[in-house]
Amino acid sequence: MVSNNTLAGLIVALIVVSLVGTLSVIKPLAVITGFAAGDVTTSIGTDITITLPNNTIDFGNITQGTVNDTLDNKPWPFDVQNDGSVRVNITISATDLWSTTANPTANYMFVANKTGEGGAGWCFDGNASASNVTLTNMPPSTGKLLGLLESNNNCDTGEIGIKITAPADEPAGGKTSTVTVTASAG
């Protein structure tokens, strides 16, 4: 025969066990989930690279006092291409072409123009404030050529047209001018 005191003790033990079990499985209020956070920082360096895919313009023979230019693509004009990672501003300069007339002279001119790339659009800023889009006397030192030439491979070229007029008193013979184009980050 179990006494009442023993039963009371068992019931108290039952209550304690039940309380401990319940409290141990109650989830804390601040539930921890799978939240995760992190930062990724990537820097793409600046690369300024330009090339002249067509780097020679040969006008062939020209008679004293006559004009020739690349505006008809005969001969083919210079194409300047941005192979870097950022837009660039490009300047131009050239050594004298004629022995009788030094740069800058109307006998030796350049003009910035669009190429076929980019469809009807321009791959650079075609506004006169940014680019020399009208015939301009070739400067002996830095002169504006193209502004903000894009680096996107689908549209990253500009054309440099050249117009020459052989001075009437220019001695016969071969003439050469070195044209330098310089790019800086735009």
Add this chain to the structure above:
Amino acid sequence: MAAEKSDNTTLAVLLIIAAVVIIAGLAINLYQAAQPVPPSSAQGKVTVRIGPEPAVEPVSTTGLVTVNVVKK
């Protein structure tokens, strides 16, 4: 006889308390089990910086214009 009645009353009270505690614990567990599980989430930040940085020196390339002048 009176003492036995008192013990039985105490036992009854304890049984009722035990029943209440057990039912309450069961109710709490059932309630928590019915709650939706908070979604797991992740958060990150990607920062990309494309130059110019720092200043890069200008680069140049050259071309040639050639012509042969002939007399009239």
